[in-house]
Amino acid sequence: MDAEAIGRRFTGKAGILTGAASGIGRAAALRLTAEGARLLLVDRDEEGLKETVRLVGEQGGRAGGAASAYAADIADEDAVRGAVAAAKDRYGAVGLLVNVAGFHKVVPLEEVTLDYWNRQFAVNTAGTMLFCREALPHLAEGGGVIVNTASTSATHAHPYMTAYAASKGAVLAFTQSLAAEVWGRGVRVLAVSPGGVATPLTEAVSFPEGTDGAYYARITPPAGMGRPEEIAAAIAFAASEDGAYVRGVELRVDGGSHA
Numbered sequence: 733m734d735a736e737a738i739g740r741r742f743t744g745k746a747g748i749l750t751g752a753a754s755g756i757g758r759a760a761a762l763r764l765t766a767e768g769a770r771l772l773l774v775d776r777d778e779e780g781l782k783e784t785v786r787l788v789g790e791q792g793g794r795a796g797g798a799a800s801a802y803a804a805d806i807a808d809e810d811a812v813r814g815a816v817a818a819a820k821d822r823y824g825a826v827g828l829l830v831n832v833a834g835f836h837k838v839v840p841l842e843e844v845t846l847d848y849w850n851r852q853f854a855v856n857t858a859g860t861m862l863f864c865r866e867a868l869p870h871l872a873e874g875g876g877v878i879v880n881t882a883s884t885s886a887t888h889a890h891p892y893m894t895a896y897a898a899s900k901g902a903v904l905a906f907t908q909s910l911a912a913e914v915w916g917r918g919v920r921v922l923a924v925s926p927g928g929v930a931t932p933l934t935e936a937v938s939f940p941e942g943t944d945g946a947y948y949a950r951i952t953p954p955a956g957m958g959r960p961e962e963i964a965a966a967i968a969f970a971a972s973e974d975g976a977y978v979r980g981v982e983l984r985v986d987g988g989s990h991a
């Protein structure tokens with residue numbers, strides 16, 4: 733990468749980032765726009781989205797970055813089509829797709845209802861798939877990149893999170909296979925798997941009475957919980973030309989918790 737481009741890795745690039753109203757998605761929106769990306773920010777939380785857009789504005793568009801909000805439920809197929817069309821209309825291209833939106837609950841298996849299981853998959857897995865499918869023709873026009881968000885629970889035991897872990901395992905399997913499917917069309921696909929990161933998602937976690945804490949003690953990161961900005965930095969690497977040789981893999985960013 734030539735020296736001029738350092739810190740401006742997304743200047744001239746446009747795309748979509750989901751989950752941008754909070755936590756890791758908001759941090760990624762700030763990081764990518766700081767480096768020049770023009771992004772349609774998607775989330776179902778309208779107020780949170782407005783705040784992210786305000787923060788992007790406050791940061792300034794030094795490298796040409798900008799953001800606009802699109803409120804939508806990522807599990808709604810029509811809404812996803814609408815978001816992709818809006819990004820193309822607004823920015824003329826969709827060269828980046830960063831899927832961060834997702835939710836999580838701690839639920840012992842006996843309490844996992846079919847409705848909850850289906851909703852976990854509809855949002856975390858199908859929502860990711862829908863954005864990839866709908867954005868693919870645009871991404872293939874100009875050497876695009878997809879970064880999906882899995883989790884350490886995709887590959888490691890996380891008790892009381894069976895539905896969530898299964899939905900993220902599916903995101904990872906989907907990502908790997910998609911990477912090989914679209915490689916020849918010039919689209920690079922990979923996943924970032926965060927470990928424990930301090931966001932509203934993890935602040936809401938409480939374990940059932942009698943939970944064996946020994947497992948969680950073993951996977952507590954030596955350096956403490958991660959910060960959303962640390963995951964955003966990895967997403968920025970993954971989505972940028974710096975990550976051009978990284979394809980079809982899971983980039984685990986977990987502070988060593990699952991080493």
Ligand SMILES: NC(=O)c1ccc[n+]([C@@H]2O[C@H](COP(=O)([O-])OP(=O)(O)OC[C@H]3O[C@@H](n4cnc5c(N)ncnc54)[C@H](O)[C@@H]3O)[C@@H](O)[C@H]2O)c1
Pocket residue numbers: 750751752753754755756757774775776777780804805806807832833834835836855881882883884925926927928929930931932933934
């Ligand atoms: N925080 C962690 O420790 C951690 C670890 C591993 C993976 N992750 C994953 O990272 C991603 C971001 O998590 P976070 O910690 O920033 O959580 P967060 O709750 O702070 O942010 C998640 C965002 O996704 C949005 N969202 C949820 N369901 C949606 C839907 N149906 N449609 C549109 N938007 C929706 C929420 O409104 C929210 O703004 C999630 O996919 C999560 O599973 C988080």
